[in-house]
Amino acid sequence: MNINTAITLTEREQQLKNLLLGAARFIDSADQDKKNEKVILRWAGGWVRDKLLGITSHDIDTAINSMTGESFVDRLREYCDVPAHKSLHHLAEGDIGRLHTVPKNPDKSKHLATSTIKLCGLDVDFVNLRKETYTEDSRNPAVEFGTAEEDALRRDATVNALFYNLNTGEVEDFTGGIKDMEDRLIKTPLEPLQTFLDDPLRVLRLVRFASRLGFRIEETAEKVMGDERVLGNLQVKISRERIGVELEKMLKGKKPVESLRLIDRLGLYHAVFTNSERKDMPKPDISAWSTAYECLDFLEQTDSPGSIYHLLVTNEEARYFAWSMVTLTPWEQLPDDPPLKSGKAALPLPTQAAREGFKAPNKLSDIVTAAHRHRAEILQLKKIVCEKKPEMAERDKFGVAIREWDSRGGHWRLQVLFAALVDVEERVGRAVGRAKREEVLLEWQTFLDHIVELDLMNAPSLKRLVDGKVLAKELGVKPGKWTGAALDVVMAWQLRNPGVEDPAGAIEEVRRQREELGF
Incomplete structure (x- = not known):
């Protein structure tokens, strides 16, 4: 891959660049008597990477050398309040949005406040250049102003450590990121093990970028990503919400299967999909998990009218839920927890792994719970169809069941998909005398074709004739x-x-x- 380091800006990006440089000059002029360091602005990280790769990006991280992001945005607003400046930069109504500052939260590995504002139709974050110093007796680093090189070295990957200097119009590469892009390589700027021990979320970020870009992870980094110390820190240092954010980005991407392959191969599964607060949380056998996620990828890639995927995954939300649910199929091999003291059924293990492992939203958690509890009934109805038993003609038997599944958890189609993926994992990946995937999927296609023939795909929306x-x-x-x-x-x-x-x-x-x- 040959990388052209000359960046061509869009009209809106050029407008934004001129606006920010104008604000920087305004600040320098006002602070002339204080002899402060001149303001130098850089667009950093993902925007630069994507721009060099020819990928459209609407999110821009702006790094500032001499002031905090919040302070710069305050001065930027002063600059924009001058009518002549608005006219100079052709600013229309709505080109300057509201400021939103995300405060630092060291306990959740967010070590610096970030100011975000909509400018010229683009989402722009502002933060100062910084360096981070970690010590063994604290999980939170000491953060202070740093140089561009120090800021680059603290980043997760060299391909994310590039800068576009607004003042010079040049790409700055302090870590060899351009060569790594040419080599299609994900590599840490500093020694990998220490990099991951300092901030173990970087393990998941590297997985995400490798799968998204189709790059490989450097061998020395791969070897330590599943290190017990790193995974231990991942559970202790990083909030499950941030793990969930990374996982969501992976699973909403174009190739979620690549992320799951890496999570599987690198030994990350049990650190992500678990209830880390529960000391007696079991660990499922994941040796056959690949048969489930590879099956979902196959179904997605071979999607056509009337196919399993076409019938069961009907929109982008359902696609994200489907990929989230396939991460939980290994839990179905384990027995349920005993009932609670109240007699109420305990939360299913796959739901616990979703809710506590990656903070799955309530809607998804409810679907997982329903899928677990209805799986046996779904399998039974499939058996009736595949064995052509007389009951298969009983439209009410199937319709009532579908309505019940949907009323207790929603998304009955995804509940059926989950049952199908677990079936493939158990019979193709784990059972003695393994079945062929095509044979198992044919059964599920037959089952769904029968539901279509009965005209029951929309059974939950059928209204009663009387109330x-x-x-x-x-x-x-x-x-x-x-x-x-x-x-x-x-x-x-x-x-x-x-x-x-x-x-x-x-x-x-x-x-x-x-x-x-x-x-």
């Missing part, structure tokens, strides 16, 4: 505990009689079952 009040009035009784079960009878009747809009038959069915319903 509880109307039903009670027609039966001449008061609503009570019987109402919910009676409405289920109505829905089952509707499913057996598709297209019928007159509710008389459904009401009569309820009347026939009044003794069983208890009214």
